[in-house]
Amino acid sequence: MIDIRLKVFCSVARNLSFTKASQELFISQPAISRHIQELEKEYNVRLFERMGNRIQLTKAGQVLLDNADRIIKGYQRLDYEMGALQKDVRGELRIGASTTISQYIMPEIIADFRKEYPGIKVSLISGNSREVEASLLSGRIDFGMVEGAIRQPQLRYTPFMNDELVAIVSTSSSYAKQDSVTLEQLKTIPLVFREFGSGSLDVIQQALSKKGINLSDLNIEINLGTTEGIKHYVEHSDCMGIVSVRSVYKEIYQDIYKIIDIDDLKIERQLFFAEKHGEVSDLQKRIKSFITKRYKA
DSSP states (O other): OOOHHHHHHHHHHHHTOHHHHHHHHTOOHHHHHHHHHHHHHHHTSOOEEEETTEEEEOHHHHHHHHHHHHHHHHHHHHHHHHHHHTTOOOEEEEEEEEHHHHHHTHHHHHHHHHHHOTTEEEEEEEEOHHHHHHHHHHTSSSEEEEOSSOOOTTEEEEEEEEEEEEEEEETTSGGGGOSEEOHHHHTTSOEEEEOTTOHHHHHHHHHHHTTTOOGGGSOEEEEESSHHHHHHHHHTSSOEEEEEGGGSHHHHHTTSEEEEEETTOOEEEEEEEEEESSOOOHHHHHHHHHHHHHHHO
């Protein structure tokens, strides 16, 4: 029921790119351009200023964006409430999740959620915690799921799951002969960490700081952008990585990695729902409740 032109306009406005909007909505770029031209013709205004290869919103474009967001949310709420009257829950949810959550937690949960609510379309984008928060603030997603210790004041955070980070080495590594290392030994071991901006690195940094250790005190061999990258690097090197225990369940049983305890250091964290302040849609409440119940079960 939502005017497709408004969805197209919002995507172009958020991405400031016709190409990215085309990729996000799975609509051809000529069709994207046509929808924008129709809106400009209808309101007799220019919505974007073309500046070489870049575009930016005009004043009229900003006015339309502010109103289009409210209109689309209103239509989404209407679709949900009308469907709920017939016990046919419908709608669309755009979720952003940090890497650990998107890779190792959410796929199975979303699959089960879709079985129960086939009328709700769910899309999931992945990035580090800072990227997810930026997507939420820009309106590209409806809510986020993040890790880490740094908070954005524009957002509200609600814990929904606990997680533990553990040190792993390859079972063929020279360090696999040990069951544990001291904090002093940790300083000398080649380490593989996530990139700066990652919630995982925030948590590691905070835990070490409580023990009087800075990242600069460590022998960090490389920073990688994904947990899978860390796992593969550790598997083929004599290095140690620190990752979510959820990411290595299978490989521990397959004898690919060994968990090494770090004396006097336990790295635990909470995973959070992140949302803008203000009203939360019934769809968001429904999937958040589903996720929380699955975790408690």
